[in-house]
Structures are given as structure tokens and as C-alpha cells.
Ligand SMILES: CC(=O)N[C@H]1[C@@H](OP(=O)(O)OP(=O)(O)OC[C@H]2O[C@@H](n3ccc(=O)[nH]c3=O)[C@H](O)[C@@H]2O)O[C@H](CO)[C@@H](O)[C@@H]1O
């Protein structure tokens with residue numbers, strides 16, 4: 001079993017290249033199904049979710065070749081829209097294949113989405129979109145079928161702001177007959193990136209990045225080339241690393257505007273931040289102030305940065321409060337941080353952190369991608385050695401987590417252990 005060993009690393013200093021966005025890549029790879037010619041995507045990270053998509057592509061007859069960070073896709077010979085429940089449930093964004101293949105082929109059989117488990121991640125808004133466009137949705141035990149003889153544009157009012165369902169609605173509507181309007185749409189950079197990519201192929205999507213998106217259906221999409229946006233969530237976590245012990249970290253190849261709420265919070269807790277055209281440098285002063293965080297949809301403070309931010313706030317003297325508004329139960333990292341000596345109390349959708357106490361290395365388990373980042377940040381700032389299990393969750397989101405952290409001086413090592421070498425409780429957790 002893989003584990004990551006983290007040693008106390010002192011102040012972190014250095015520059016790190018930020019890879020392409022995982023969440024955008026997953027949308028773009030499914031969106032590529034919609035094209036009628038060859039598509040090239042640049043900047044796609046080499047992560048497990050992308051490998052699963054390569055498997056799905058093989059099953060449906062879509063040729064997909066990844067060389068380095070370039071992926072070439074030939075969607076001209078798609079012959080099936082049956083997606084194995086096991087593959088669909090191995091990652092969250094499998095639902096994008098439902099929207100894209102429905103639009104192109106008219107009938108999709110697909111398993112339910114997986115991804116990080118935050119207790120409740122409904123897909124009712126995705127289903128509402130398909131139905132609004134004229135599709136029937138049949139729910140079975142571990143799969144669902146979406147079918148429509150013809151998709152017709154419609155006015156869709158989302159009940160809640162959702163990035164996933166907004167993207168899925170664009171995928172489903174892009175080839176529908178007539179006009180679709182999405183109201184209360186998500187304004188995340190990943191929505192805009194997907195719209196830009198589709199428009200490059202000849203789609204007619206207007207207003208992405210605002211709360212109202214208009215899609216005029218087209219009957220043909222060309223091939224083309226697109227570069228995925230940088231991963232704002234990885235960038236945010238590396239900037240936080242600079243604050244742990246008073247270091248200086250530069251994230252390169254980013255879009256600083258995508259990190260507005262994060263940068264504002266880093267300044268608020270006492271860090272200093274400087275932005276260039278495509279890089280950001282964060283300076284830790286060694287003194288952090290406690291704060292209040294409420295997660296929100298973009299441009300609010302991202303839920304995916306809540307967990308790494310919690311690690312940073314462990315070093316801010318006083319009481320910080322973090323309220324999770326997007327996934328109210330996204331606190332699986334809290335009991336793990338307590339194992340390292342953190343004092344955190346959880347009440348409903350908020351945690352109360354008593355910061356400024358020393359952390360001591362120990363065994364912890366990453367339950368999901370960002371819980372993993374949070375525990376790595378905690379481990380490199382704790383005295384002694386921390387062992388992190390659940391590495392497969394971290395690898396779902398990071399291509400080379402160890403190499404990237406080492407670039408800024410973190411002492412992280414990947415090790416292979418036999419299950420018997422794990423301490424009793426970790427062994428039982430798997
Ligand atoms: C693969 C991917 O891109 N994952 C990201 C995506 O997940 P995902 O697309 O699943 O998240 P959404 O933006 O859809 O979720 C936002 C909110 O809407 C709710 N909701 C969503 C869909 C639905 O049908 N019904 C419903 O009620 C969710 O429970 C949540 O409270 O955005 C999340 C919120 O920024 C991020 O944490 C994830 O990293």
C-alpha cells in the first residue's frame with residue numbers, strides 16, 4: 001500500500017508550475033464527444049480520473065491518445081453510449097458523458113457518478129435539465145438511462161447554483177433544436193472554459209461566466225484545439241503552504257483572477273500576495289491572524305480550498321471559524337487533524353479552530369482529494385513524522401503531488417508498505 005511520509009519542513013520557499021485544471025479537463029474530455037472531427041486538448045493532467053475516461057472512450061468507440069499533457073481525440077467513430085457503472089462511479093464527472101452523448105446519440109445508459117464522498121451529492125438538477133430538453137430519464141438500481149428522439153431548447157431555472165449541472169446543460173443543449181436559456185447558472189471558470197472550447201468548435205454559447213447563458217443549437221461541430229485553464233485549486237493550496245511557517249512560494253502559469261477570494265483571505269490572515277500576469281507570489285510573515293471563512297460558489301471562497309485552508313488556520317493564533325455552505329458535511333479531515341494535536345470542534349456545518357497550538361506527527365488517512373492536501377500541509381508543519389494513507393484519493397487530483405511539494409522544499413516521500421505494517425486503526429480503515 002502506498003503511503004506518503006511527511007517530515008517537518010520549516011518555511012517553504014520556491015516556485016512551482018501549476019498544471020491544467022482537473023475539473024475543467026474532465027468537462028472538456030466529455031465535451032469532445034460532441035465534435036464531428038478530431039480534437040486536440042493541451043494541458044490535460046495525467047491523473048486517475050483521466051485514465052478512467054480513456055477506458056470509457058475505448059468502450060464507446062472514441063479514440064483517445066494522451067502523450068504528455070496533450071490528448072488527441074477522434075470522436076467520429078463513437079458507436080455506443082453504454083457506460084459501465086463501475087467506471088461511471090469511479091469519478092464524479094462521469095455525468096458529463098450523459099449530457100454529451102444524449103446530445104449526440106440520443107440514448108445513454110450510464111452508472112451513477114462517484115468522486116469524493118461528502119455524504120450527499122444529488123444529481124437532481126442534471127436530471128431536471130435532461131427532462132426540460134425533452135428527454136426521458138429512467139432510474140435503475142446502479143445505472144440510469146436518458147433518452148430523447150429529439151432535444152428541444154428550453155428555459156431552465158436552476159434551483160441551486162451548480163457548476164456540474166450548468167456544464168452538463170451546455171453539453172446537452174449545444175446540439176438541441178432552437179434556443180436554450182440557463183438561469184441561475186454557475187459562473188465558475190470551468191463553465192467558461194467549457195463554453196470557450198465548444199464555441200471554438202462552432203457551438204453558439206453566449207453569456208458563460210454570467211448567471212444567464214444562452215445556447216443556440218447547432219447541428220454540426222468541427223474539430224479543433226484548446227488549452228485547458230490552470231488548476232486554481234492546486235494553486236491556492238500551494239500559496240497557503242507559504243503561510244505555514246513564514247516562507248515564500250510562487251505559483252507559475254496561473255490566471256490570478258481565478259483566485260480572487262482565496263488571495264483576499266490570505267491577505268486577511270496576514271500573508272502578503274503579489275500578482276503578475278500569470279504568476280502569484282505569496283509571502284508568509286510567520287504570524288497569522290485567525291479569521292472567519294464561509295465557502296460559496298465562485299467567485300466566493302471555494303469549498304475545494306476549505307480543507308487546505310483549515311490546515312493553515314491551525315497556525316493562526318486565536319479562534320477561526322469555517323462554515324461549509326456547499327457541502328455541509330465536508331469535514332472528514334477534522335478527526336484526522338485532531339490525531340496530530342489540532343483542537344477543532346465541529347457544530348453542524350461549522351468548525352471552530354483553536355489555532356497556534358503545536359502539531360505532532362502521526363498517522364492520518366486522506367478520505368478525498370483536498371482532505372489529502374490538507375493533511376500534507378499539516379504533516380509538513382507538524383513536529384516529527386506524519387504518515388498519510390489514502391494516497392489513491394490524492395492521486396485522483398494531482399499528477400505529481402510529491403514532486404510539486406518538493407519544488408518548494410517540502411520533505412515528502414512516497415513509500416510502499418505492507419498492510420501489516422500499518423498501525424491497528426489505520427489497518428481497519430483500509
Ligand atoms: C468534477 C468537478 O468539477 N467537481 C467540482 C464540482 O462538483 P459538482 O459539479 O458535483 O458540484 P456542484 O457545483 O454541482 O455543486 C454545488 C452545489 O449544488 C448542489 N447540487 C448539485 C447538483 C445537483 O443536481 N443538485 C444539487 O443540489 C450540490 O450538492 C452542492 O451543494 O464543483 C464543486 C463545487 O465547486 C467542487 O467541490 C468539485 O470539485
Ligand SMILES: C=C(OP(=O)(O)O)C(=O)O
Nearest residue numbers: 092093115116304369370
Ligand atoms: C470534490 C472534488 O472532486 P470530485 O468532484 O471529482 O469528487 C475536488 O476536486 O475537490
